[in-house]
Amino acid sequence: MTADRVNDLIAPGAARVVPQPLGRFAARHLVDRNYRVYRRDWLLFITGFLEPLLYLLSIGIGIEQLVGDFTLPNGSRVSYTEFVAPAMLAASAMNGSLFDATFGVFFKLKYEKVYDAVLATPLRPVDVAVGELVWSLVRGALYAGAFVVVMAVLGLTSSGWTVLAPVAAVVIGYAFAGAGMALTTWMRTWQDFDFITLAVLPMFLFSATFFPLDRYPDGVQWLVQLTPLYHGVVLCRGLTTGAVGVEMLIAVAYLLVMGTVGLLVASRRIGALLLR
């Protein structure tokens, strides 16, 4: 074959290799794209895993010396580290998915114009949104799995429900990735992301992460219960301590609705921004 012909690819009348219909899983090719980029960046993987671990070691084990054991609402007693560890799992699921869905998506949407090229193919805006979301969940699941193993090794889990904790982390990731991606479509500059930091930091500190809900002033408790991270913490803590209850179903419902609404808004907005 000479270099001057694209040979059978382009020849007139040649049998065309008809592309497979992409169907409902077209988004997986965007996941594949992200994986190719990411596998070169192993340092990013290490940091994503280290973050919750460092929090756990400093706040959990460090402060445990000062505050002693805890009694959970169901009456069981746990160490402070056992109390905090699932909250760190929930918080890191939030942070990780937000990172991908906000900074990552903004970079590709506004600077790299990756999606402009993607949308010139059979993929649709919803495939872009789903692809990014799934990718962030895959990453989140890896981190969560690793963190839960560390928790188990350190003896911070006291229930068989723990095996579901990585799933809970994925549900949390779904909620924040969906919402974060939707918000990102309205961002104009990198400075706008300060609003997300502004929302995330108080949530991280005050979602019953470091002390139980009943220690908050009465007038503030309902506010805490409105935040999505609170529900994430409820979910993870219930599973790793074994204090499971009906409030966990509410948490799952809350997070799934949040992620789904975010996902729908994000796909519409991506379409509105790029398919003008």
Added chain:
Amino acid sequence: MGAQSVEQAAAGPVEAPVEALVEARNLRKSYGALEAVRGIDVTVRRGEAFGFLGPNGAGKSSTMRMIAAVSPASGGSLRVLGMDPGAEGPAIRSRLGVCPQDNTLDSELTVRENLLVYGRFFGLSRAEVARRADELLRFVQLTDKAGSRVDDLSGGLKRRLTVARSLINNPELLILDEPTTGLDPQARHLLWDRLFRLKQQGTTLLLTTHYMDEAEQLCDRLVIIDEGVIVAEGSPAQLIRDHSSREVCELRFGVDDHAGVAARLHHLGERVEVLPDRVLVYAEDGEAVAAAVHEMGLSARSTLVRRSTLEDVFLRLTGRSLAD
């Protein structure tokens, strides 16, 4: 005729190949109050190289985006590959190749990965995509850059990679928006050569350009578009025949008042155009015009006799030059 069509209808739908790959009727595009495309009619037939020639902002890119099924039409009708872009966007896009003006290459991937990943978006298998990627890299002469980062490529190489990417799905229609804008002459000629080969192999090309030499080199047929409307349509040679004289005598005088000089030249040709820096006299015989000017005692600082080009056609039809 009536009886025949009834007969055909009775026989069921006729499976004829779609000869018109693009059919636009009174096609319009508005962005808010701005009307970018103001009712154009275009038919692009299979196998031809069709061009949109016009200055920047004429509505070329807007039209390309509508045809590429990434921008909804604001009015009129549009069929691409016999389908409605509004309803069947993914099906249309699966059979198009698009080379956008600003490349939109994925800078986080290598040269070869750009092709591999893009091919997968069309549902091609990994093996198929790998085979095509290597073949296309050879075609655009980028094989030795396969592992490079996209950011390390020059403008010309990026453009070639974009062309290769647009061919990954073996498109029936290749859309090129300003394919050689911003490239140096050598890079332009190499790209033209590749596009010409594609055309020879039967790929239908649809391109926009504001370079009249590009339009003349590549296009079998073209429309001249200005301010969102088509002002002329035909083959390059036919457009020149219809709208300009055979030759042009370009005269530069050492005076500020080109218009004053031009007034005295009208009888020498079919038409006289005054540009800021020169006067153009359109005539069948440009040399005769040059001689006559000399005889009149007018001393031009420089005289150039040349064939009419699409640039002259554009000037004639819009009163402006393409570079404006």
